[in-house]
Amino acid sequence: MTWGYLPDDPVGGSARFPNVEEDSPLKLPKILTRSAVCAGLLFVLPSAAWSQGTSGAASLNITPGARADAMGRANVALSQDATSNWWNPSALAAVDERIFSLMHTQLVPDLADDVYYEYLGYAQHVEGWGGVGVGLIFLTYGKSIATDEEGRERGTFSSYELSPSISLGTEVAPGLSAGITLKYVYVSLAPKEFTLDGEAGTGDTFAADLGALYHLEVIPEMPLHLGVNVQNLGPDISFIDEDQSDPIGRNLKTGIGVESLHFDPFRMAFEFDVNKSLIYSDEKPIYNVGFEAFFRSTGEFAGALRAGYIHDKDGDIIDPTFGFGIGLGGLAFDYASVPQAEGLDRVSKFSLNYRF
Numbered sequence: 001m002t003w004g005y006l007p008d009d010p011v012g013g014s015a016r017f018p019n020v021e022e023d024s025p026l027k028l029p030k031i032l033t034r035s036a037v038c039a040g041l042l043f044v045l046p047s048a049a050w051s052q053g054t055s056g057a058a059s060l061n062i063t064p065g066a067r068a069d070a071m072g073r074a075n076v077a078l079s080q081d082a083t084s085n086w087w088n089p090s091a092l093a094a095v096d097e098r099i100f101s102l103m104h105t106q107l108v109p110d111l112a113d114d115v116y117y118e119y120l121g122y123a124q125h126v127e128g129w130g131g132v133g134v135g136l137i138f139l140t141y142g143k144s145i146a147t148d149e150e151g152r153e154r155g156t157f158s159s160y161e162l163s164p165s166i167s168l169g170t171e172v173a174p175g176l177s178a179g180i181t182l183k184y185v186y187v188s189l190a191p192k193e194f195t196l197d198g199e200a201g202t203g204d205t206f207a208a209d210l211g212a213l214y215h216l217e218v219i220p221e222m223p224l225h226l227g228v229n230v231q232n233l234g235p236d237i238s239f240i241d242e243d244q245s246d247p248i249g250r251n252l253k254t255g256i257g258v259e260s261l262h263f264d265p266f267r268m269a270f271e272f273d274v275n276k277s278l279i280y281s282d283e284k285p286i287y288n289v290g291f292e293a294f295f296r297s298t299g300e301f302a303g304a305l306r307a308g309y310i311h312d313k314d315g316d317i318i319d320p321t322f323g324f325g326i327g328l329g330g331l332a333f334d335y336a337s338v339p340q341a342e343g344l345d346r347v348s349k350f351s352l353n354y355r356f
Helices: 034-042 066-070 089-094
Strands: 002-006 015-019 099-106 116-126 130-147 153-173 176-190 201-219 222-233 251-260 266-277 286-296 301-312 317-328 331-338 347-355
Touching: 066 286, 066 301, 066 317, 066 331, 066 347, 089 130, 089 153, 089 176, 089 201, 089 222, 130 176, 153 201, 301 331
Parallel strands: none
Antiparallel strands: 002 015, 099 116, 099 347, 116 130, 130 153, 153 176, 176 201, 201 222, 222 251, 251 266, 266 286, 286 301, 301 317, 317 331, 331 347
């Protein structure tokens, strides 16, 4: 699988998309739907995630959790729910209850209504181990219409990615925790009945995330958190031809977070993250800043206001983020509005967390 450029891109730039050469063993029929264009855009996800060059397995790069997205996608040091499986598995060491996390987002609402991302995560404490978690990511590129060389329609098919994972976070020294996430990803571009050579346009690979988190209290009542996560260490992904493979989104995520102003019932948090691609050395770092003001009443109600900023020059995203959260008992709902690359509408993300 190689990469080409689609001229006259509907979002005003040159978008990369899978391009099959004449001598490639994978020959896909002509695809003529809006969703196919979206699929091409999402292979590098300059808008839905961050710029990662021509990385394959786009689902590994999309950030889960509306709380984190509202805070400018700065979350490697302050992750606190079952999305920690993705953000920093070492944060699971602090889990002392059972947590379900769900997220839904429509990735390119101005281009197609059937391109969306789903995240399901679960975490709990295990005596003697720390925190364990499992996760499942589903990314669909929607339905496409296949045509033959004469332009006759042959039918429709769906393209998607599926990635299950398992995580462990444990305390290795006072204030210091370490964690690991093991994941598998399967990508289905087209079924074999819609390829010219009768070979399915699918690929798969596996990867690991290695994280660490250090907590210290330099100033009383203002705990400081230092986080790092090396993401997606694993083989490249290929479709039919192993000589034409694409690297997955290997990334170094570092961050510093502080919780301050613990004036009951108010709490505030601030985080600054830096992301650096481990695939392309000339790719500029991505900077993420996030802020949260949290309130909990004497009863079961809680609320939060969040804001952040993303500075991703290569991905053409230099914009603010914002959102809110409301909770009642162990159930919490979070919303985030995040920018995309220039020319695309902002994306809304919705999350549910349940603690019991």
